[in-house]
Amino acid sequence: MRKQHFLSFALLLSSVVLGTSQGAIYLNNPSFEDFPRHSHPPTGWQDCGFPGESPPDTQPSGDFAVTYPATDGSTYLGMVVRDNETYEAVTQKLSSPMKPGTCYEFSLHLARSPYYVSISRTTEQRTNFNQPVKLRIYGGFNSNCDRSVLLDETGLVKASQWMQYNFKFEPKQAYSHILIEAFYETPTLFPYNGNVLVDNASAITPIPCAEDIPEAPQELPEVEQPSEEVLTTEPIASNIPATTPEADPEPAVEPDPKPQPQEVKPPKPEPTIAGVKRSEMEKGKIITLDKLYFPADSSSITSDSRKVLNEVFEFLKTNKDVAIEIGGHTNDLPPDDYCFKLSTARAKSVAEYLINRGINRDRLEYKGYGKTKPIASNKTAYGRKRNQRVEIKILDISSDG
Secondary structure (H helix, E strand, C coil): CHHHHHHHHHHHHHHHHHHHHCCCECCCCCCCCCCCECCCCCCCCEECCCCCCCCCEEECCCHHHCCCCCCCCCCEEEEEECCCCCECEEEEECCCCCCCCCEEEEEEEEECCCCCEEECCCCCCEEECCEEEEEEEEEECCCCCCCCEEEEECCCECCCCCEEEEEEECCCCCCCEEEEEEECCCCCCCCCCEEEEEECCCCEEEECHHHHCCCCCCCCCCCCCCCCCCCCCCCCCCCCCCCCCCCCCCCCCCCCCCCCCCCCCCCCCCCCECCECHHHCCCCCEEECCCCCCCCCCCCCCHHHHHHHHHHHHHHHHCCCCEEEEEECCCCCCCHHHHHHHHHHHHHHHHHHHHHCCCCHHHEEEEECCCCCCCCCCCCHHHHHHHCCEEEEEEECCCCC
């Protein structure tokens, strides 16, 4: 019996060593187990919400009318987004840092609770936080809720039953922490009340990066063209009795082929910045990038923002005489110093994105204006959303362009 126990332990140990040697990264409490209670994330997970707001919950606690059973173990993580532009997140340190250039896969089970009853922060009325939200996954370097890079995100989690969501990412740096965040549908002008349930996280496992590369289109094999045979008038010997040959029919006269119309390709659309053409620009003109988004308290450029930044890049690549200033702006909720730092960091991120794509840095300037230049009232969520923006100012453009 002792020998059998030793053998079982040896097999278990070898499997752990093998898993470690293959580079898997493990989470602490991946099943989100703890005593069910509100405003307290499961053991091993640190709250990364907003100051003055309650932390995420260990569910199902019965609080907020959440009673949905776990898919793994007995408890899970419950997070909400709120109508006052606050949302919940948790973080933890990984068992080992991610390796730059290595591709990983990761999975979570997610669901939406049909009931998550709490108090609206804007109306102060009892409200069901049951709208669907998305889940974002960030990599970071410390336990201070660092959102250095958005690794991946889901679409809206609408199903009220558990569904497995699979993620693939290739970190560029050795991120030592992971952050999981509930977030609104994007783009959205009005924050709302919603929830997402999280359970059964997998290990972060290395995979071959080639799996993410689409296969090259297969070339069709060339069709062998039939060779032109030369017809001869030599008789062919056979045992078939000869017959009187019939006169050859008159060769058919084929009509001249009709000329084929030449395909006319439509002209390539003129590059613009946020729909503004070069002919509509002049020195000093300011253009707002309406569809440029950043996570809260972050200067990381999201995947949703690359389309609008690529549009700016294409315009600058075509119009080499144009120089611009990138201006960052915030609403008036944070302190002044924080607003200046955040708006400057966001403007700098946009400039660096364009420089990395090949735009000469001499054509770019960036500046943070903080909350000094609002374009709407900061008393409403809609107004604050409009004030939190990035603008392009034309610094130089030739008149004969």
